[in-house]
Amino acid sequence: xxxxxxxxxxxxxxxxxxxxxxxxxxxxxxxxxxxxxxxxxxxxxxxxxxxxxxxxxxxxxxxxxxxxxxxxxxxxxxxxxxxxxxxxxxxxxxxxxxxxxxxxxxxxxxxxxxx
Amino acid sequence: xxxxxxxxxxxxxxxxxxxxxxxxxxxxxxxxxxxxxxxxxxxxxxxxxxxxxxxxxxxxxxxxxxxxxxxxxxxxxxxxxxxxxxxxxxxxxxxxxxxxxxxxxxxxxxxxxx
Numbered sequence: 250x251x252x253x254x255x256x257x258x259x260x261x262x263x264x265x266x267x268x269x270x271x272x273x274x275x276x277x278x279x280x281x282x283x284x285x286x287x288x289x290x291x292x293x294x295x296x297x298x299x300x301x302x303x304x305x306x307x308x309x310x311x312x313x314x315x316x317x318x319x320x321x322x323x324x325x326x327x328x329x330x331x332x333x334x335x336x337x338x339x340x341x342x343x344x345x346x347x348x349x350x351x352x353x354x355x356x357x358x359x360x361x362x363x364x
Numbered sequence: 365x366x367x368x369x370x371x372x373x374x375x376x377x378x379x380x381x382x383x384x385x386x387x388x389x390x391x392x393x394x395x396x397x398x399x400x401x402x403x404x405x406x407x408x409x410x411x412x413x414x415x416x417x418x419x420x421x422x423x424x425x426x427x428x429x430x431x432x433x434x435x436x437x438x439x440x441x442x443x444x445x446x447x448x449x450x451x452x453x454x455x456x457x458x459x460x461x462x463x464x465x466x467x468x469x470x471x472x473x474x475x476x477x478x
Contacts (some may be wrong), residue, residue, distance in 0.1 A: 253406075284466060292452055294407070294469035301464065340406055351397070351420055352456075352467065354406030 251276045253343050255355035262331055263363050270326045270358045272341030278302075283317065283324045284342040284352065294340065300324065331362045366391055368457050368470035376476045377445050385440040385473045389457030396438040397467060398430060401452040413438050414460055442475075450477045 252275040262268045274283065285297040298308065300317050308315050312332075316325045328335055338359045342352040369388045377383050389396050395414045399407035409422035413432035432438045436457075442449055452474050456467035 255406075282464060286469075292454075292472040292474070294454065294456075296466040296468070299464070299466050342406075351409045351412065351422065352399075352407070354408075356404075356406045 251278075251343055251345055251353045253341050253353050253355035255341055255358050257358045258356070259359040259361070261361045261363065264333055265330050267327060267329050268331050268360065268362075270328075270339050270341075270360070272324045272326065272355060274322050274324065274341070274343045276343060276345050278345035280346045282344045284344070285315065285324075285326050286340045286342060288338045288340060288357070290337075297326075297339075328360075331360075333362050333364055336360055336362045368455055368468050370453075370455050370470035370473050372473060373471070374474045374476070376478060378478050379445055379447060381445050382441065382443045383445060383475060385442075385453050385455075385475070386437065387440070387455030387457075387470060388437045389455075390468045393457035393459050393468070394436050395458045395460045396432060396436065397456045397458070398438070398440045399454040399456065400424070401454055401472070403451070407454055410440070445477050447477050450475060 254273045281302045283300045286294040287297055288294050298315055305317050312329045314327045338357045340357045341355045344352050368390050371386045397412040398410040400410055401407040410424050411421040412419050416432045427443045429441045452472045454472045455470045458467045
């Protein structure tokens with residue numbers, strides 16, 4: 250079975266603080282893809298990053314960084330120097346090679362950045 | 365370059381009615397997937413259409429059906445609506461040949477059942 254767990258339901262930080270969103274996944278596939286999406290109040294899911302199971306390099310994109318660790322089945326997302334515009338719901342998702350385009354989403358983490 | 369467009373934006377129906385939601389994929393994409401997102405939850409996969417056929421289906425009853433047209437646009441139909449069908453319905457498009465590429469999502473249709 251495939252599963253994604255985002256244990257943090259809601260996080261509240263003050264602007265300029267760093268924040269890490271946790272994601273733990275379960276899959277029996279040896280090849281799979283992990284994704285992070287951002288969902289602002291408008292509803293659209295905005296793609297942030299994709300990582301395949303063979304690439305464990307961490308990635309940094311501006312204030313965003315991702316830490317992928319196969320040993321702990323985790324794919325955590327850190328926002329450095331958070332801004333009010335970062336407020337949204339963030340979803341981690343998994344896609345296995347046997348499931349075509351089906352994405353398995355976690356329940357999401359609502360991030361509130363206060364000024 | 366137009367992204368994924370969905371219509372209508374909002375819809376209110378009553379129990380027992382039927383509804384049709386529409387989706388136009390991003391330009392160049394040939395595969396459409398539909399997801400249901402209940403309030404406070406992550407999206408749940410309903411089904412995926414490619415080459416005008418349903419290729420994969422999630423754990424949803426037969427009341428949920430769909431269609432894909434030759435221009436790759438798609439419809440989601442739900443019959444005998446239940447209160448529990450109230451949700452945000454998201455359409456995502458992708459290119460079949462590029463499995464490792466992310467799906468692109470529309471803004472969704474918010475369906476309320478009274």
